[in-house]
Amino acid sequence: xxxxxxxxxxxxxxxxxxxxxxxxxxxxxxxxxxxxxxxxxxxxxxxxxxxxxxxxxxxxxxxxxxxxxxxxxxxxxxxxxxxxxxxxxxxxxxxxxxxxxxxxxxxxxxxxxxxxxxxxxxxxxxxxxxxxxxxxxxxxxxxxxxxxxxxxxxxxxxxxxxxxxxxxxxxxxxxxxxxxxxxxxxxxxxxxxxxxxxxxxxxxxxxxxxxxxxxxxxxxxxxxxxxxxxxxxxxxxxxxxxxxxxxxxxxxxxxxxxxxxxxxxxxxxxxxxxxxxxxxxxxxxxxxxxxxxxxxxxxxxxxxxxxxxxxxxxxxxxxxxxxxxxxxxxxxxxxxxxxxxxxxxxxxxxxxxxxxxxxxxxxxxxxxxxxxxxxxxxxxxxxxxxxxxxxxxxxxxxxxxxxxxxxxxxxxxxxxxxxxxxxxxxxxxxxxxxxxxxxxxxxxxxxxxxxxxxxxxxxxxxxxxxxxxxxxxxxxxxx
Ligand code: 4AD
Ligand code: MG
Numbered sequence: 299x300x301x302x303x304x305x306x307x308x309x310x311x312x313x314x315x316x317x318x319x320x321x322x323x324x325x326x327x328x329x330x331x332x333x334x335x336x337x338x339x340x341x342x343x344x345x346x347x348x349x350x351x352x353x354x355x356x357x358x359x360x361x362x363x364x365x366x367x368x369x370x371x372x373x374x375x376x377x378x379x380x381x382x383x384x385x386x387x388x389x390x391x392x393x394x395x396x397x398x399x400x401x402x403x404x405x406x407x408x409x410x411x412x413x414x415x416x417x418x419x420x421x422x423x424x425x426x427x428x429x430x431x432x433x434x435x436x437x438x439x440x441x442x443x444x445x446x447x448x449x450x451x452x453x454x455x456x457x458x459x460x461x462x463x464x465x466x467x468x469x470x471x472x473x474x475x476x477x478x479x480x481x482x483x484x485x486x487x488x489x490x491x492x493x494x495x496x497x498x499x500x501x502x503x504x505x506x507x508x509x510x511x512x513x514x515x516x517x518x519x520x521x522x523x524x525x526x527x528x529x530x531x532x533x534x535x536x537x538x539x540x541x542x543x544x545x546x547x548x549x550x551x552x553x554x555x556x557x558x559x560x561x562x563x564x565x566x567x568x569x570x571x572x573x574x575x576x577x578x579x580x581x582x583x584x585x586x587x588x589x590x591x592x593x594x595x596x597x598x599x600x601x602x603x604x605x606x607x608x609x610x611x612x613x614x615x616x617x618x619x620x621x622x623x624x625x626x627x628x629x630x631x632x633x634x635x636x637x638x639x640x641x642x643x644x645x646x647x648x649x650x651x652x653x654x655x656x657x658x659x660x661x662x663x664x665x666x667x668x669x670x671x672x673x674x675x676x677x678x679x680x681x682x683x684x685x686x687x688x689x690x691x692x693x694x695x696x697x698x699x700x701x702x703x704x705x706x707x708x709x710x711x712x713x714x715x716x717x718x719x720x721x722x723x724x725x726x727x728x729x730x731x732x733x734x735x736x737x738x739x740x741x742x743x744x745x746x747x748x749x750x751x752x753x754x755x756x757x758x759x760x761x762x763x764x765x766x767x768x769x770x771x772x773x774x775x776x777x
Contacts, residue, residue: 307340309374309384320371321345321386322394324423327406328362333379336368336386342425342580346377346385358391364406365397365423411764418768419777426584429577430765433570434753440569441522441543441749444562450518450545455505457524460497461731463507464676465723468529469500470538501526504746506678507731509546510707513742514734520545522749532772534761535650535699537750539770546744552680552689552706555743556616556666559693559702562747563664564610570756571606578603578756585758598697602758605696614664614693620644622667625660626652647674650699657694665694677721679705681713691745695755704745711735 303322323338323345332351335344347370349359362368369392377385403417404424414421421427442452458472474494475481481492490498505521512519521544528538545558571578582602589597600608626632626641626648639649648667657665669687672679679688693702708714714735715725725732753765763769768777 303338303369305340306336306338306343306345309345309386310341310343310382312374315374315376315384317374318371319374319386320369321347322369323367325362325364325366325368325397327364331359334362334368334370334388336370337423337428339422339428341576342429343382343576346379346382347372347388347391348385349388349391354388354391358393361393361396362391363397363399363402365399365402365404366393367395367397368392369394411761415763415769422767425580427764429580430753430757430759431767432577433574433581433757434765436570436574437566437753437756438522438541438749440566440573443569444565445518445520445545448518450520451512451516453505453509453512453516453519453521455502455508455521455523457502458495458499459502459508460495460499461507461728462500463502463504465721466503466527466529466676468503468527470526470528472499472501503527504542505544506546506744506746507728509544509744510678510731510734510742513546513548513744514738514740517548518545519547530772534763535751535754537762537766537769537771540762540766541749542746543749544744544746546742548740548742550706550743551741552668552691552743555704555706555745556668556691559691559704559745559747560614560666563693563702563752566752567606567756568610571603571610578606581757581759605758606756609664609695612663614666615661616666616668618669619648619667619671619687620669622648622652622656622665626655629655629660631655631659645671645673653694653699654697657696657699662696664696667692667694672717675705677717677723678707678714680708681717689743693745695751697758697760698751698755700748701751701755702745702747704743706741706743709735709739709741711739 302320304319306321306323309319321336321338323336326335326337326344328334332349334347334349336347337344370386370388371390372386372388374384375387377383404420414424422431462469481489483489502525504525505523509519509521524539525542526539585602623641623644631637632641637651668691669682670690671686672681672688675688675690679690681688689706691704692700695701711732718725750762750765754762757765759765763771
């Protein structure tokens with residue numbers, strides 16, 4: 299057996315002294331031919347390993363370079379140096395993997411996020427990305443814990459589907475056809491009957507429709523999986539492949555849905571604060587340093603941790619789309635034409651500049667907007683009695699904009715098919731979905747939370763490409 303290592307995180311948390319351990323990790327720095335800062339991924343805090351002068355062969359010392367992998371056995375002793383209570387006095391240093399300092403792309407200095415995006419295969423080895431991905435892990439664990447504790451069933455919805463849950467047409471096709479020579483119908487169109495699945499298929503944009511099927515028997519379900527959108531949005535908040543959490547609950551109305559979403563967001567943030575304090579403090583400092591580079595009026599009023607605590611401790615502001623449009627229309631921002639898209643009429647879709655104005659300038663807290671015009675929302679949302687709006691809700695977060703999209707679902711068969719016909723969505727292809735409304739239909743609701751946007755919010759990272767290990771965006775699918 300090879301692995302008898304102790305994790306550096308556990309060593310640093312332990313008060314005891316003068317005992318033998320084995321550690322394995324990667325060299326961050328090597329000073330004075332004597333002091334190795336070793337990191338093993340369990341924490342951003344490095345272990346100081348001391349290679350006493352004269353004790354190790356020059357041939358070994360030469361190979362202790364930034365990025366090299368080591369196995370060290372030795373004794374934990376009190377540290378005389380500043381910055382750490384303990385250090386490891388090395389007895390034996392084994393080089394597991396060399397790292398040529400002339401060729402290793404990461405230098406022991408600060409690299410830009412843009413540079414590291416190009417080196418995404420190595421960026422885990424930096425403090426910033428190690429912290430981000432530990433926090434991402436904690437958040438995803440908290441997602442499962444929240445729903446499991448509430449008795450929800452985790453449902454694995456398909457990744458390959460033949461439907462377009464959002465009806466927006468932003469689909470990545472899935473086919474096993476030879477693209478140069480696909481099977482064709484007599485009229486020259488592609489004959490998907492001959493394709494792998496016998497019909498046209500695509501990567502899922504959302505697990506919601508299948509989630510609704512299960513909720514009609516299991517009552518409270520959630521999905522947490524990858525979703526795909528071929529929308530050509532090259533922004534700091536859009537990915538072509540992102541992870542979404544979609545709970546779906548029978549016997550819920552819009553208000554129940556909002557209550558759950560708000561409780562859920564607060565719970566997972568609190569969980570991260572409690573279980574990942576070191577990493578969040580590190581990221582908070584990183585953000586504070588970044589903010590110092592900005593002009594005064596662009597800096598945020600709160601630090602990262604302060605902001606997270608504020609979100610946990612305050613109610614989200616709830617208002618209707620109509621009220622929000624009124625606020626935006628009357629805002630000085632609109633009057634002084636500071637919005638790129640001016641708000642003039644009821645019915646327009648809100649741009650992220652409007653969402654951010656409401657959240658960051660007007661309310662200064664997360665906002666839940668409800669009852670949007672039906673024309674800018676998906677076919678499955680429950681129609682309100684006014685004939686114009688639907689029981690939708692979007693949650694908007696500071697610095698991010700839309701983080702959650704959800705709704706009460708149209709449970710009335712006739713209303714639903716009517717709307718589908720209006721929107722040219724085939725009732726035939728979604729016949730299986732309509733069965734839920736034919737047999738034992740009930741009021742139900744659900745929402746989707748974009749996981750990367752949540753990770754952005756919690757880590758304070760401004761670009762979504764920096765919170766998913768290997769981002770997929772227009773013209774980019776590296777690694
Ligand atoms: O608002 P959306 O499109 O809603 C749905 O997909 C519903 N089926 C959810 C439901 O009710 N079950 O997407 C939900 C969330 C958005 O609020 C946003 O956070 C995230 O998914 N999202 C994206 N995140 C990253 N990149 C993209 N291209 C995203 N598109 C949506
Ligand atoms: Mg949405």
